[in-house]
Amino acid sequence: MNKLLRAGFxxxxxxxxxGSSAGVALWLSLGSAANALPGxxxxxxxxxxxxxxxxxxxxxxRLSIRRNNTASRRYTFHGSLMGPGQTNDVGLxxxxxxxxxxxxxxxxxxxxxVISGVSxxxxxxxxxxxxxxxxxxxxRRSQAVLVYSPGRSEDRGTERAQRSQLLEGDLYAYLxxxxxxxxxxVETGAVSVMLKEDVPAYREAxxxxxxxxxxxxxxxxxxxxxxxxxxxxxx
Numbered sequence: 762m763n764k765l766l767r768a769g770f771x772x773x774x775x776x777x778x779x780g781s782s783a784g785v786a787l788w789l790s791l792g793s794a795a796n797a798l799p800g801x802x803x804x805x806x807x808x809x810x811x812x813x814x815x816x817x818x819x820x821x822x823r824l825s826i827r828r829n830n831t832a833s834r835r836y837t838f839h840g841s842l843m844g845p846g847q848t849n850d851v852g853l854x855x856x857x858x859x860x861x862x863x864x865x866x867x868x869x870x871x872x873x874x875v876i877s878g879v880s881x882x883x884x885x886x887x888x889x890x891x892x893x894x895x896x897x898x899x900x901r902r903s904q905a906v907l908v909y910s911p912g913r914s915e916d917r918g919t920e921r922a923q924r925s926q927l928l929e930g931d932l933y934a935y936l937x938x939x940x941x942x943x944x945x946x947v948e949t950g951a952v953s954v955m956l957k958e959d960v961p962a963y964r965e966a967x968x969x970x971x972x973x974x975x976x977x978x979x980x981x982x983x984x985x986x987x988x989x990x991x992x993x994x995x996x
Contacts, residue, residue, distance in 0.1 A: 797809030797810070797865075798868070798892070798896070798933070798954065799864070799865050799866050799867050799868055799933060799954055799955055799956045800864055800865070800866075800956055801864060801865060802862065802863065802864055802865075803824065803840075803842070803863055803864070803865060806824060806840045806865045806868075807820075807823060807824060810822075810824070810826065810838070810840070813891075815890070815891065816838055816891075818838075824839060824840035824841070824865070825837070825838070825839045825840075826838050826839075833874070833875035833876050834873065834874050834875070834876060834877075835873050836870060836871060836872050836873065837870065837871045838868070838869070838870045838871075839868070839869050839870075840865040840867075840868045841865065841866060841867045841868070841869070842863065842864070842865065842866060843866055843867065844866045844867050844955050844956060844959030844962065844963060845867055845869075845936055845953050845955055845959070845963055846962065846963045846966040846967070847866075847959070847962065866955065866956050866959060867953050867954065867955040867956070867959070868953065868954050868955075869936075869951055869952070869953040869954075870887065870891065870951065870952055871949065871950070871951040872884065872887060872949070872950050872951070873948060873949050874948055875948050878946060878947055878948055879939070879947050879948055879949060879950040880947065880950075881937070881939065881950070883950070884937060884950045884951075884952050885897075885900070887952070888900060888935075888952050888954075892954065895932075896932065896933065896954070899930035899931055899932040899933060900928070900930060900933075900935050902930055902931065903928035903929055903930035903931075903934075903935055904928060904929055904930075905926050905927065905928050906927050906928065906929050906960065906964065907925075907926065907927040907964055907967060908925070908926045908927075909925055909926075909967055910922045910923050910924060910925065911923050911925055911938075911967075911970075919945075920941060920944075920945030921941050921942070921943055921944075921945055922941070923938070923939065923940050923941065924938070924939045924941075925937065925938045925939075927960070927963065927964065927967075929957060929960055930957075932957075933954050933955060933956065933957060934954075934955045934956070934957050934959070934960045935952065935953065935954060935955070936951075936952070936953040936955065936963075937950075937951075937952055938950060938951045938952075938953075
């Protein structure tokens with residue numbers, strides 16, 4: 762699996778559903794910064810998703826879209842009123858509280874490619890193409906605050922183990938997820954962009970769930986392996 766992850770199929774999210782010329786157009790339109798991010802209103806996020814040359818959401822799709830190039834290649838994008846790990850009850854309370862502005866707290870895109878696989882590099886390229894240079898630079902400067910494996914306990918330490926890391930930048934926090942198959946190949950990966958203020962709650966939720974299974978690892982622990990390498994499996 763490490764070969765797949767290191768090589769990185771450089772095709773971006775755009776090229777799954779559009780040709781290379783469309784990818785160039787997207788570079789030009791999103792070269793500086795994104796137009797919709799967590800913290801903005803639902804209406805602002807919906808308008809951005811509808812105008813985005815890759816997402817091209819319809820009014821009926823609201824904050825969730827699903828796109829298929831073929832049955833073997835697809836992606837989804839979802840904006841949420843909740844941060845990762847928060848319950849539906851939290852979002853319901855927020856929408857009912859007239860004093861609290863209803864904003865998108867997190868946005869998640871998921872890539873599935875059965876043919877060529879999904880690598881960390883490919884997820885990073887897709888993040889850059891969707892959100893632009895400013896957010897991508899913030900991601901590259903971000904520091905990991907949590908590295909963990911949320912999958913089955915019996916997969917821990919094997920190529921089948923799911924790999925997740927939570928990073929915190931100056932602007933936003935980023936949750937990167939790689940989901941290997943039984944044979945260790947990676948065909949599914951996801952990136953969430955979230956409000957930094959939701960990081961403590963997410964860390965506590967993960968810690969509570971994983972500490973009993975001994976799968977929690979803090980990046981400041983005894984391992985000196987770079988966090989990005991640990992996500993790639995280079996233990």
